[in-house]
Amino acid sequence: MRRVAIIGVGCTAIGEHWDKSLRQLLVEAALKAMDSADVERIDALYVGNMMSGALQEQEHLGALVASHLGLRGIPACKVEAACASGGMAIHQAFLAVASGMYDYVMAIGGEKMTDRKTPEVTLALAMADDREYTIAVGASFVALNALVYRLYIEKFNVDQEDIALFSVHDHKYSVNNPHAQFKKPLTLEAIMNSPPVADPIRLFECAPIGDGAAAVILAPLDKVKDKENAVEILASTAAIDHLSLNEREDILTLWSTVEASRKAYKIARIEPKDIDLVEVHDAFSILGVLSLEDLGFAEKGKGWQLVKEGQIEKDGDIPTNTMGGLLGRGHPVGGTGVYQVVEAYYQLTGRAGANQVDDAELALTQSLGGVAGTSVIHILKRMR
């Protein structure tokens, strides 16, 4: 396998882009990434997206976007793995470069969610779980996460406030993220007083609905000219779990994250303690806590302590979601896995502004599909 690096990134601001189509968002992110990488040639394109069929009545996104970018003649397709579509698109781009068949490969992830009514978006999101057995009985996606949250609180005898702190954390850091959807700090009190969505989950413990797209350009390591602006992908892995909660022995363990990160640590020949920076897929505050545990940073039932003790702050032991995470930066579903890698790239190349983590060398990103029916892990290393 050839070694692979990221040589450029780009993204749009996340928000309610009523003046832009999904195609325009994807193209905007792609053009920024091409500028950033200083390449004009792209050999293959992957578009990470979950819901364009349901929300835009548009498929064939790969050819649509490649054609609009003027990239006639290249292979292009859409990659879908629910909320992990963006991370999975990068995994496919990684394999395409690693194989030796393609040199400059772009992965774009994006979603446009605000043009449709909320019930339509709620149904579209629920397509991440089993339509015939789980969603058909009336469960929404937030309801499934609420089951996990409730059990966690009861089993480990934790106060909800200790979990909700994850949202305080994320909103603190998204204030300084130029492309974040939310740019105001949130107090714990405000979060606990926000309306319940599915008990015990409060509104401000949920990632928002938003529009946005992000892009990364991959190349063989031996073709990297500008090491200041490149990061190596030490490992790119993915794993699936039983799709629905009712099929799992233990719903408090994101087993696909355990498995995908185990493989990634092995390939990269590192341990969790070597990681300087983490981006976890906290679509809900509880997922942030569970992810810290299942990535190996805390024992089961104790992930919330890392938050409470300040260890996930940018100067803590394990800086986490230092650009705001899903709760603060936002969560345009198919785009999120790519935004995470873009933000890790910013940190590793020293462009994270006010949120810069000192001297970070190794970063890990975790992209989840469904309630961790899919996990995609990337371990990145700075080259400068």
Next chain:
Amino acid sequence: MRRVAIIGVGCTAIGEHWDKSLRQLLVEAALKAMDSADVERIDALYVGNMMSGALQEQEHLGALVASHLGLRGIPACKVEAACASGGMAIHQAFLAVASGMYDYVMAIGGEKMTDRKTPEVTLALAMADDREYTIAVGASFVALNALVYRLYIEKFNVDQEDIALFSVHDHKYSVNNPHAQFKKPLTLEAIMNSPPVADPIRLFECAPIGDGAAAVILAPLDKVKDKENAVEILASTAAIDHLSLNEREDILTLWSTVEASRKAYKIARIEPKDIDLVEVHDAFSILGVLSLEDLGFAEKGKGWQLVKEGQIEKDGDIPTNTMGGLLGRGHPVGGTGVYQVVEAYYQLTGRAGANQVDDAELALTQSLGGVAGTSVIHILKRMR
């Protein structure tokens, strides 16, 4: 790059499977392929599918199917490239094996179309073209192909009967295909007397709506134990064109097919005349004729002559769609690109029954997305 082979295949019958879900069809094809390959280990899974979001309200198909197959822990995702989704899923599986990261990789393609009303399916199919600029003005997918058909007839001064012969050909061969949707021969008269769908296209010149799934298992060439039951993938390529007809200089050339096949011939170091067997993506009779031309088997404007002269018969110069093609075998959209490779595998391993082509060594399959907005080409070589 590692060399890659197909070591097993499987598929469901194509038809109106009102008693089976999309998941069941995909799983059935996968289990047959695993039996055929005599492997219990699958390292990664790609599911080629276009319309599950629109028609089944189900995404996250990769994890859904992998989970149902008991393949917990592997990476899995859906690959979408409109009607070329199946061919594109095989291209990704090819890259995954070629990269060296995964050994045994399965590509399943499938679609379930008969549970929904015709207008819903018509809209879902139209998602292969540009929703905002082309479909929004009222064009259906068959209407776009009708524009191409009409221009071909006028520019090359051809009788429609000469194009419609492609459908006679396909239905003749699907009679002996056990998994085909149509098993009755059709006369040219019956085709020309069938109702017009979008002038000049007649009903029996259109691939039918149907349900079905097909699967192939890929492995590194050096791990092939049973050469009698394996075929090498000499080349796997893909290319996109401007998505919509109005963006193209010449709508009578499937440029993405020209480009993808040019790359494939170069990689395989062969010429069109070396090919013993072809599977073309004739969703409409006119696409069969254009494909023969753009793959290099006939001059532009003369593809129909190959049909009329009997050169595409199983004992002709360039045996084509010898298991019935899209018009006869059927076209469960995301499945079709995989069915084509399954059928080529049957021919190259001597299992094509009454339709067996004598001594075929090299086969080419062409999978189209939209009106050739995407083309995926595979060149296969028997190993026995």
